[in-house]
Amino acid sequence: MAVSNAPEGSRAYPGQQPREPQKRVLRWFQPFNRSLGTWSFTLNRVTGIGLVVYLYLHLGVLSLLLVGEESWDTFLAVAKSPPVLVMDVVLLAGLLIHGFNGLRVALVGSGFMVKQQRQLFIGMMVLALILLVIGGTAVFLK
Amino acid sequence: MTWQLTFKVARYKPGEPPRTDTFQIELDPERTILDGVEKIWAEQDRTLTFRHACHHASCGSCAIMANDVEVLPCIVEVNQVTRNGGTIEVGPLHNFPVVSDLVVDMGTFFERMQQVGMPIIGPTDPLDNQPKDDFHAYENCIECGICLSACPVVATDPTYLGPAALAAAYRQYHNSDDSEEKQRIMNLVDRENGIWRCHVAYECTAACPSNVDPAGKIMGLRRQATVNRVRKLFGLKPA
Numbered sequence: 001m002a003v004s005n006a007p008e009g010s011r012a013y014p015g016q017q018p019r020e021p022q023k024r025v026l027r028w029f030q031p032f033n034r035s036l037g038t039w040s041f042t043l044n045r046v047t048g049i050g051l052v053v054y055l056y057l058h059l060g061v062l063s064l065l066l067v068g069e070e071s072w073d074t075f076l077a078v079a080k081s082p083p084v085l086v087m088d089v090v091l092l093a094g095l096l097i098h099g100f101n102g103l104r105v106a107l108v109g110s111g112f113m114v115k116q117q118r119q120l121f122i123g124m125m126v127l128a129l130i131l132l133v134i135g136g137t138a139v140f141l142k
Numbered sequence: 143m144t145w146q147l148t149f150k151v152a153r154y155k156p157g158e159p160p161r162t163d164t165f166q167i168e169l170d171p172e173r174t175i176l177d178g179v180e181k182i183w184a185e186q187d188r189t190l191t192f193r194h195a196c197h198h199a200s201c202g203s204c205a206i207m208a209n210d211v212e213v214l215p216c217i218v219e220v221n222q223v224t225r226n227g228g229t230i231e232v233g234p235l236h237n238f239p240v241v242s243d244l245v246v247d248m249g250t251f252f253e254r255m256q257q258v259g260m261p262i263i264g265p266t267d268p269l270d271n272q273p274k275d276d277f278h279a280y281e282n283c284i285e286c287g288i289c290l291s292a293c294p295v296v297a298t299d300p301t302y303l304g305p306a307a308l309a310a311a312y313r314q315y316h317n318s319d320d321s322e323e324k325q326r327i328m329n330l331v332d333r334e335n336g337i338w339r340c341h342v343a344y345e346c347t348a349a350c351p352s353n354v355d356p357a358g359k360i361m362g363l364r365r366q367a368t369v370n371r372v373r374k375l376f377g378l379k380p381a
Contacts, residue, residue: 027236027297033211034292037344037357041294044341105342111365114358117344 040101040121047098054091089136096128096135144168145226149178151190152207152233154240162231163187175208175215175223175230179244191243199351202286206244207233212288212349235291237300251287254303258327259318260310282352283309289346289356295339302339303331305346305356312359315366324380332367 031042064071078084104124108117147167154160165182176194183190194204199217206215209223209231224230238246289305290296296304303311308331315327331337340360347357370380 024237024297027294033209035343035345035348037342037348038294041341041343041345108342108361109340109364110368111361114361117342117357 036118036121040104043097044101044105047094047101050094051098054094085139088139089132092135092139093128093132096132097125100124100128143170145171145220145228147178147220147224147227148229149182150229150231151179151182151243152231153190153243154234155242169220171221171226172219175206175213175218175220175232176204178220178230179215179232191241191245193245200284202284202288205235205286205288205291207231207235207291212236212291214286214288214351217351235287237290237293237296238287246287248285248287251290251304251306252285254307255285255310258307258311258330259314259323260307283354284352286351288349288351289354292345292349294343294345295341299335299339301335303336305340305360308337308340308363309354309356309359312363315363321379328367328370328380331363332370337363337367 028045029042031038061075064075101121101124104117104120107113108120113120145168147169149165149167151163151165152160153163165186167178167181167185169178169181176197179190179192180194183192192204192206194216195201196203197216199214202214204214204216205212207213208215208218212235213223215232220230232244234240234244234246238248238251241247283306285306287306289309293302293305296302311327311331315324318324318327337360340357342357342361344357347355350356366381373380
């Protein structure tokens with residue numbers, strides 16, 4: 001059978017000329033008219049970026065410890081306010097969605113439950129929702 | 143009965159900025175999107191460039207975007223995407239260089255199919271080398287490029303081999319009895335911009351008009367690559 005002598009992977013798809021490269025990344029966040037799989041892809045990117053932002057925010061907040069006890073106590077008072085508790089629930093949602101969706105990607109990506117990947121995504125998200133309700137309730141009750 | 147339709151067509155000619163042209167046409171609702179594009183070309187704008195051949199989803203040459211979804215316009219009736227008085231937006235496939243208007247350059251796509259040992263027209267294949275049952279789905283691939291256009295990873299990583307070539311690689315790997323050929327294919331796909339670049343969005347499988355299931359094939363190759371690596375740890379030959 002004829003085989004090309006072209007170097008492996010040497011030539012890239014040059015992209016769509018009228019569309020600027022920076023606009024192509026927007027495809028990650030356009031799941032509309034797409035299948036459930038693209039929704040999971042988009043969810044993982046949004047939550048992934050959100051968690052990275054949170055990580056740096058978290059490190060910034062922890063640095064208040066270096067400033068002194070008073071600034072830390074002031075932060076704790078703010079952290080217990082309802083708007084920040086809502087943000088905690090959003091953080092929990094991000095963690096659960098990214099974690100469970102990541103588990104699905106790892107399973108399917110390793111060749112397990114390939115034919116059931118759609119049901120697996122739905123199941124994982126239902127599980128994430130149940131844990132979010134439990135966790136969210138706990139955040140506000142404590 | 144005919145419908146009044148508005149076609150918004152993405153236009154691009156080398157050296158000119160891209161633009162969108164609007165055409166009003168009358169069309170039977172059971173006619174296809176391709177019929178509409180041909181009518182525009184025939185009656186209103188002879189400079190409109192598009193590609194087509196078989197008109198029955200066999201050649202894959204006419205694939206375009208219609209209302210932001212990849213379609214074979216030769217088999218999608220206008221009543222499936224709009225209503226009387228509605229609008230159909232058509233444009234070239236994503237993730238390919240545009241040659242002119244609705245025509246994209248498929249050169250790299252075909253080159254990669256050839257790299258995995260799946261030339262579009264093989265001199266002795268497939269008639270005298272019928273694939274095993276498990277690979278029949280791949281034989282339905284019409285090389286339309288829709289899977290690449292739909293893939294969100296190809297959008298940002300042009301070096302990614304892409305669903306069609308990887309599905310072809312799966313078919314070639316399992317259909318070959320030649321251990322050297324198997325190793326060559328595995329070397330080609332078992333790398334960062336091969337099977338491991340896929341992010342399991344399954345959009346290629348959802349968009350494929352021929353039910354090839356490229357994503358399922360990519361996962362199959364991953365499993366095979368993992369098995370081969372484990373076997374290598376124990377000094378065994380690849381399966």
